[in-house]
Amino acid sequence: MxxxxxxxxxxxxxxxxxxxxxxxxxxxxxxxxxxxxxxxxxxxxxxxxxxxxxxxxxxxxxxxxxxxxxxxxxxxxxxxxxxxxxxxxxxxxxxxxxxxxxxxxxxxxxxxxxxxxxxxxxxxxxxxxxxxxxxxxxxxAWSQPARHAGDGCYLLMNAPGNIHVVGIRILGLWLQNQGWRTRHVDDLTVLDVLSEPAIAGEPKTLLVSIALREQCDAVASLIERVQALPAPSRPNIFLGGYAVKTHLVPRIPGVKLAADISALGLD
Structure with a gap:
């Protein structure tokens, strides 16, 4: 209980x-x-x-x-x-x-x-x-039309060490329901995916779900590597999840904290 x-x-x-x-x-x-x-x-x-x-x-x-x-x-x-x-x-x-x-x-x-x-x-x-x-x-009941390829895509991943997949899966379904393209990545694949020529010239948003304070250092290291990519490959970055909702994550330059999905600015 x-x-x-x-x-x-x-x-x-x-x-x-x-x-x-x-x-x-x-x-x-x-x-x-x-x-x-x-x-x-x-x-x-x-x-x-x-x-x-x-x-x-x-x-x-x-x-x-x-x-x-x-x-x-x-x-x-x-x-x-x-x-x-x-x-x-x-x-x-x-x-x-x-x-x-x-x-x-x-x-x-x-x-x-x-x-x-x-x-x-x-x-x-x-x-x-x-x-x-x-x-x-x-x-x-799928009815939302897909958005144009140039509208951008969302890459979704758990923070290194976060093994809870249900939350990030729900977020992906919510985005797909609005017609957005999504891809699930991890800390081993995210840099390669961001560098793919097929998506280099379009807007990209990386959504990272962090569950515990102890995952902050690994996330900060990941974000540093992502921000070091050439400009066409760099995404907008949002951190969400339990640790953000409970104010356990410090502010990181260039990264937005999303306590809930409304912070993404999408309907």
Whole structure:
């Protein structure tokens, strides 16, 4: 079992049920509702019965999915995902607005010593199976057109020593859902990929997920090598992950820290 706290907020659109983002201080998860950019222009009636019913249904699904994760009950997860889609949640929003916050909470519980290593492994296995399920739903409903080749690509990697792959996988699916090209790399391949002639002349963004303070030195060394590449090969660099969200990573010149995906500046 792992506990939930009471401070952070997950913001969803009350009209279309799209996940909008997290609100500080990122410590734990309750749900609030506002309007996404599109729906704010349409000015729906937020006090209508339908909007209220959607909000209640979303909250109940979110809490039930948390409970299933605590029990490693994958059989319960499938119907909950179907229920979320039935109340108009996009599959990608289930990943970034429900599963990703659960991963943060599991890391927080492990750091506090309230979760065993075995418990963390059980939850990770549960999360991986749910991501598989939601990814299949996403690909069935894939509708976002691919962006032009010259728009750029995103390279995604874990920090050296970070073995948790679910978070970076969710980020990749979120980007693909918006039509972006993505490639998964590691500290052994990233310099070669960045130097490929095929992508030398287009914008590139390197997203690095860092989980623990102890990984900072290896990340700093990696970034130094990336920044030493010739100008056409150098990417924009963002650091994200649990260590960034919990303010364990120092500022690094030329690198942006992304506590959540909204910091990437993408819709």
């Amino acid at each position: 792992w506990p939930l706290g009471s401070q952070s907020v997950l913001k969803w659109c009350a009209h279309c049920q799209q996940f909008i983002g997290e609100m500080r201080p990122y410590a734990d998860f309750s749900i609030t509702h506002g309007l996404c950019r599109k729906c704010s222009g349409e000015q729906p009636d937020l006090l209508s019965g339908d909007e209220y019913a959607h909000a209640v249904a979303l909250r109940d699904i979110f809490q039930a999915l948390f409970a299933a994760g605590r029990r490693s009950d994958f059989d319960a997860a499938g119907p909950l995902v179907d229920n979320a889609i039935a109340v108009h949640c996009r599959p990608v929003d289930i990943l970034i607005g429900m599963i990703a916050p659960m991963l943060y909470e599991i890391g927080n519980a492990w750091e506090r010593g309230t979760l065993t290593v075995a418990g963390e492994h059980e939850f990770t296995a549960f999360a991986e199976r749910v991501v598989d399920l939601v990814e299949a739903k996403m690909r069935q």
